[in-house]
Amino acid sequence: MKKIFLTGGTGLIGTQTIPFLKQAGFEVYVLTIGDEVNHDGVTFIKGNLFDKQAMDNIxxxxxxEYLLHYAWLSTGLFNDNMNFDFLTSSVDLLKAFAKCGGKRAVMAGTYAEYGYHNENLKEDMPAEPINIYSQCKDFVRQIAQSYCKNNGISFGWGRIFSAFGKETDPRRLTSHVVNCLNANQQVIIRSGSLIRDYIYTKDIAAAFVAxxxxxxxxxxxxCTGKGTSIHDYVMKLASIIGKEDFVIFKEQSSPQxxxxxxxxxxxxxxxxxYPKYCIEKALKEIVL
Incomplete structure (x- = not known):
């Protein structure tokens, strides 16, 4: 059975990825900071990504043979200095993976590496990162790509677009809207005209395993290759919950x-x- 080491396996996307890895025949080892219990083909290993020696030992x-690296900062900390720590620890992780005979590594990037463009974003566009988070991500990509080429490791970099799923972080749009509407509170959206490529976390997970x-x-x-305005996304969500009247749009200019x-x-x-979920189907699964 193929062995894979997964970081970020207890996060929004990582938790959805484990079933797809098992289905694909992987023996899954997950780095965790908690005390998760091992189960059918999944071994949780408690460790600190920033402890180089500990990671080398693990x-x-x-x-x-395989590495899937999701772990990074939570939502919203786009200019936090911790991004630099994730940068160095990601490179150290890859070196440890190579040292123990790893063959293929896939890591998670972000659409923010592309910068500001109105046309559909293609992989051959030059990177123009918009914040420290995306700068660090793109720097990891460049180093990892060169390192893997130099050490005979197959390397892939998945740039994730606008993820949504069963979120608990109130800073994320879906969680914020659901929490407010379930509490019969108004939701104020100030940049409803912005267009995003929304992709469900289950599709992201399945895409990474493929x-x-x-x-x-x-x-x-x-990504899905399809654009949806924030206005339409929020109203789809409000419609499923049955509280469209609680959403207020106050269009304002945005630096995004x-x-x-x-x-x-x-x-x-x-x-x-190809993604399996449309937005409506995914949102119903999330909130119903």
Whole structure:
């Protein structure tokens, strides 16, 4: 059985990824800071990503053939200095993976690496990161790509677009809207005209496993290729809950990208993955 080492496995996307990894025949080892209990083909290993020696020891013991690296800061901390710590620890993790005989590594990036564009974002566009978070992500990509090439490791980088799922962090849009509406509170949206490429966390997870299990290398957009305004997304959510009247739109200018939609050609044609969920189907699964 193929061994994989997964970081960020208890997060929003990571928890959805584990079932797909098991289904694909992987023996899963998950780095955790908690006390999760092992179950059918999944081993949780308590450890600190920032402790280089500890990570070296863990990787040497597990000796995984595959690495899937999600772990990073939570939402909203886009200019926090911790991003630099994740940068260095990500590179150290990859080196430890190589040292123990790893063969294929896939890591998670972000659409924010592209910068400001109105056309669909393609993988061959030059990176123009918009904050420290995306700068650190893109720097990891560059180093990892060169390091893997130099050490005979297959490498993939999945740039995630606007993820949504069963969220608990109130800073995330879906969680904020659901929490407010369930409490019969008004939701005020100030930039409803912004366009985003919304992709359900289950589709993100399945896409990463398909990517990992393929020979495809380099950058791949983890997206749907379809744009939806924040206005329409929020109203779809409010409609499912039955509280459209609680949503108020006060359109204001925003420093964010006006339109963020990915080109899904590589994901569809090369990886062979197509998202299974439309927004409505995913939102019903989340809130009902």
């Amino acid at each position: 990787l040497e013991e597990v000796k995984p 990517f990992l299990n393929s020979p495809v290398e380099g950058i791949v957009n983890i 990208q006006v339109r963020v939609v990915g080109d899904s050609t590589r994901l569809n044609k090369e990886v062979g993955f």
